[in-house]
Amino acid sequence: MTAKKKEVTLQVSVINQEQWEEVLVTKGLTVVDVYQHWCGPCRAVLSLLRKIKNELGDDLLHFATAEADSIDALEKYRGKCEPTFLFYGACFEDLVQFMSSGPSHILVLSQLGDSTNVVQAWLDFIGPTNTEEAKREKPASLRAQYGTQTLFNALHGSEDSDRASRELAFFFPNFSTPSGTEQDVEEERVERTLALIRPDVARENREEILAQINKSGFKVSLQRETMLTEEQVRQFYLHHVEEDYFPALLQSMTRGPVLALALTREHAVQHWKDMLGPADVRRAQEEKPECLRAQFAVGDHPxxxxxxxxxxxxxxREISFFFPVQQTLAMIKPDAMEEHKEKILEEIRDRGFSIRRLEEKRxxxxxxxxxxxxxxxQPFFNQLVEFMCSGTCLMMVLEKENAVEEWRAVMGPTDPDQAKTASPNSLRARLAxxxxxxxxxxxxxxxxxxxxxxxxxxDLSELTEADSLDENTTEGPQDVSSDKHQQQCESKHHQDENRNQSLRAGVNEGPEEASH
Incomplete structure (x- = not known):
């Protein structure tokens, strides 16, 4: 009898729509075992659930069973014979919406001397999660002073050292805690610097130069191949316009696409300058023949x-010029919503995008x-419209430096078959x-x-300052990658199966192919 009683209290039994709606508003995380009347709940997991509940002892963790036959919201789970568990977090979508509505200031905190108690010290400093409780029990805490309600409680703190490690790895992937010896040494400065490979060399020697960059310990954090107008070259080299060499520089920079790179490593600016060598080509050849400017000099070009x-x-300043902070629309389409939504959102976070807007809608x-x-x-238009109206989509506004191109690179080519060859790690190659x-x-x-x-x-009123700058400069730099991608798509078009010919014909009409 005792065991039976524990089973009942462990899992709430839900057998109608009204009870189901009550479960959905339960504060915390609820794990629901969805079953059909003829087979009953999954008894095999009871001991595991009880163990989890006992070990965590968390009042915000709940378990329930729900009979799909009598609950309208669970209709799609009827007629299935495999175990089905659903996870519901009350207010989770509100939390996501709130946390992605604007920038957060993320800090890594330490204490002078012994930092072993820094986690608990910070939790004590910010106070209880519930702001009303904080005002009542710790009125001097930060949440009591600045929080308005549990969701808007102003600050976050890691609950324990294990959680702190996971959260640090999420926000700062390269973060590592220095040893006692390392703390006595000046911390090496991780920086970014801009590298430009000008058109004459970008055409012939880019791969060789990129190999030397990687070998020297740089990480290419941003990359863009772009055409510059004369006006943009003048803007970028504003302080060089009056120099005697500027006409030759202007001609060189507008002769073809420039490869722009944001390079990252410790003391990146100085390391890259050392690799480049003297700005004067003749001096570079005489004094430092192994430097890049000496190796890749073009004839007698000054x-x-x-x-x-x-x-x-x-x-x-220069990185902002070539890689302005942008906003781009991202969508998870109906075919990926059920199986791949969380995987795609995780990829978005891992790639450093900020989600400024997020809404699930049909x-x-x-x-x-x-x-x-x-x-x-196009002949495929009606088919496309029917598909896009067939289910819900997750609509997002993503923000990042060079966001438009960066998100396109994460997605990969429009055609999954081409993506598997040209960009095998892209989302479309893996999921579409x-x-x-x-x-x-x-x-x-x-x-x-x-x-x-x-x-x-x-209308979004939150356009960043960088968005405005990009608007002024993005009649160029004009990206050339879309032209290359279009050519690849047109080539691929003649090789693909007949069932997709009408789709590809429309996709390859022009640069708007990416909108599909």
């Missing part, structure tokens, strides 16, 4: 073929037709099934991104 930032301040036919208006005359059901969407350009964000979310 302008060196590689650029590096002079200081950390210049690096910050798009209306009018919205989809407006979204894909460029494809109205065909060119129609290709899992994700991303804006094809900064201008298109603004249009799509406005269409889905309305």
């Amino acid at each position: 302008v060196n073929q590689l650029h590096g930032s002079e200081s950390t301040e210049d690096a910050s 798009l209306s036919r009018e919205t989809v037709e407006a979204f894909y208006k460029k494809h109205t005359d 099934s065909d060119i129609l059901h290709n899992s994700v969407h991303g804006s094809s350009s900064p201008h298109r991104s603004e249009e799509e964000i406005k269409l889905v979310f309305g």
Whole structure:
């Protein structure tokens, strides 16, 4: 009898829609065993659930059983014979929406001397999670002073050292705690610097230069191949315009696509300058023949073929010029929502994107037709619209340096078959099934991104300063990667099976292919 009683108290029994709705608003995490009347709940996991409950002792962890036959919300689980467990967190979507509504300030805290109690010291300092409890029991705590309710309680702190390690790894993947000896040594400075490979060398020697960059311990954190206008070159080299060599520099920079790289390592600015060598080509050849500017000099051309930032301040300005902070629309399509949503969101976080807006919605036919208006005359248009209206999508506004291109790179080519060859680690290569059901969407350009964000979310007043700068400069740099991708798609078009020909024909019409 005692065992039976424990079973009842361990799992709440839910047998109708009203009870189900009560479970959904239960504070904390609820694990629901969904069953059908003829087979009953899964008894094999009871001992495991009891063990979890006893070990954690968490009042916010709940277990329930739910009979699918009598609950309308669980209709899709009827007729299945495998065990099904659902996880529900009350207010979780509100928390996600709140945490992605603006920037957070993330700190790694330590204490002078002995830091073994830093986790508990910070928890004591910020006070209880519930702001009302904080005001009542610890009125001097930070949450009591600045929090308004449990969700908006102003601050977060790791619950224990294990959780602290996981959270540090999430926000700062390269973070490591220095040993006692290392703490006595000046910490090496991890920096970023801008590298430019000018057109003449970018065409012929880019792979060789990239190999030397990697061998020297640099990480290429951002990469962009772009065409510059004369006006942009003048803006970038504003302090060199009056120099005698500027006409030759201007000609060199506008002769073809420039490869721009943001390089990262300790003391990156100085290390890259050392690799480049003297700015004067003849001097570089005479004094430091092993340097990059000497190795990759072009005939008698007076302008060196590689650029590096002079200081950390210049690096910050120059990286912002080529890789402005942008916003782009991202969408998880209906075919990926059930199986791959969490995996895609994890990838987004791991790649350093900030989610500024997030909303799960079923798009209306009018919205989809407006979204894909460029494809109205294509034979696959109706099929595309029907698919996009067939289920819910997760709509997001992502923000990051060079966000439009970065998200396109994460997605991979529109056609999953091509993605498997050209970008095997991309989302479409790993998750998509065909060119129609290709899992994700991303804006094809900064201008298109603004249009799509406005269409889905309305006017957003939160345009960053960098967005404004990008607007002024992105009539160029004009990316050349989309042209290459289009050529690859057109080549691939003639090799693919007949069932996808009409889709590919429309996709390869022009740069708007990325919108599909």
